[in-house]
Amino acid sequence: MTDQNRIECLLLSQEALLQSGCLDMRMAMGAAEAVMLAIREGKVLFPEKIVQIFNDQTQERINCLPATLLPEKICGVKWVSVFPANPEKFGTQNLSAVIVLSEIEQGFPIAFMDGTLCSNMRVAAMGGIAAKHFARQDSKSIGFIGAGEQAKMHLIAMKTVIPSLEECRISAKFDHEEKQFIDELTPLFPNMRFVAAGTDARKAMEDSDILVTATSAQAPLLKAAWMKPGAFYSHIGGWEDEYGVAKQCDKIVCDDWETVKHRTQTISRMYKDGQLADDDIHANLVEVIAGEKSGRESAEERIYFNAVGLAYVDVAIAYAAYQRAKEAGMGQTIDIQETMIFQHEKLADWIRM
Template identity: 60%
Template sequence: MGRKSIYIDFFSQEDLIKAGCFNLKMAVSVTKKALVDNQQGKVLFPDKIVQIFDKETQSRINCLPATLLNEKICGMKWVSVFPQNPVKFGKQNLTAVILLSEIETGFPIAVMDGTLCSNMRVGAVGAVAAEYLAKEDSETIGFIGAGEQARMHLLAMKSVRPALKICKVASKFEAEEEKFIYDMSKVIPDMEFKKCSTNLADAIIDSDIIVTATSAQAPLLKAEWIKEGVFYSHIGGWEDEYAVAKKASKIVCDEWNAVKHRTQTLSRMYRDKELSDTDIYADLHELVMNKKPGRENDKEFIYFNAVGLSYIDISIAYEMYKTVSGKSYGVKLQMQDDMIFNKDDLLKHIKI
């Protein structure tokens, strides 16, 4: 009988990027397929496990499992959100790790960076929504928040709305706006960037697509700043006054049932009885599966809120795994050389 070894591949964020996984078109198409697969019963999607360490800042670590039945892959995203990190430690807010197992033997196959995948998923879900809900000729995008999600959202939106040519950004600190513009103008050199010097209204007024991606828990976005025909992607927690959703012609969620018991503005409105189930126009899969029309005219102001569906993260992560594995990237780690009681030197080390 041969040894019963188990190996796991480890892929860093740099491995994934060098292998070509930082591909938003891939993430958008995987997101659409995942939404359909879930509706067709090809996904196991248990509840996430949430551990919140600070109610005020919402510092938390979540465990999000999902299984892709056709692909025979079970995965988990382990994700930390520590909103104080940028100001307190000069470090990122969100950090994630992905674990993938195959479900023939149940053995783990890979541990990989999940921050890239998680941020790409947020962007890709927003981009799928924009494909159905943003005006085709949207030219100006305005951001409140200039952090990691805002950056990824800009790339994702540009991939589905290539006519975008002006990007306005407002944040809590001017230096952050400057860094956002410095970083993003290298990636999208033909875009005109405008720093709003912490004036949030400036980023929103006259924009065709608006995005709030902040770590604030406050009603920053005002309804009166929003013009007709706008598509709004809400990413953070409580970021807009209730009048924003009340003004919307349509409210669409990645999945309303997942959104309604959380801490976003829509969830707060639901809890405060300012919004009910019938106010929600659709879940994203209904647009992708042509069950409901998306934007129907240039006047609609459409509000989109995604809370995150882990089977999409696992779908993107598995696509990344297929891209990166079998090449010269990563490290193969031996988790087990042989089964516990088959080891030759066990007697030297065992204590009873």
């Protein structure tokens, strides 16, 4: 007989998620689009995140980001650490995350899962949705500054929505990172022509149809002169481009401008410096998804996209991944408790007083 007080939870490692087919950008973009529309209808609870910064200089931090999907009756939290020095210092990843999902009938946890995959997929999915509406659909080349984990995932999203991409130019701080990027992505895209730019950002960006900056730098790396007419730019990191880039763009689009403007992104800095006003923002992505604002309107437009991350989207993607993994019978069921504390028969033996 199952004890009604037993709490079971599905443990999903990154490998279990991958083997269940969760690295699926269409699944992630679908979940992201649906939840962005849902929050406008009051169907999502999204409280303030909690931030703990351990080093002001390096910005090493662990953030706690909860959200509830009301119609799905799912409450989740992403516990994410960002340690920008990790790759150079330890050869390990910058960002790592775990996600906990709970049902909200009884409030019990249902999943404890890797969150790095869903988090990185969310970043890329937002870029992918933006590219679907704002990149030229005949784009052939994509250039990157930054060859880390976000850049890699971004290539998957961009190739998903713009299948005509055939050349990927990659620049990073170090040659070995460009090589690693190419070594890891070539098996996924055997027909793509990869070009290592030898740490020369200009070589990667100039003349590219799609530009992506995904760096841990805080510097104006991307120059306005390198962004040709018709190009689409996805900005992922903090301060990565000179002000002239946004200034020359015909459209600036955000995941959520009200959130972006209070952060430390290039366009947030421009806003604080009085160089950019609310009216300069063409749209939040959801307005384009809902058909209220236009996407690309001419082949010559330069378009700038900046997302800082909306954690309810992570929770929506995580829930989609959980469902897929559960259906595939993946993961490991673990007991959080077998019964309630005072119903354990051996409690008298276990207690310390």
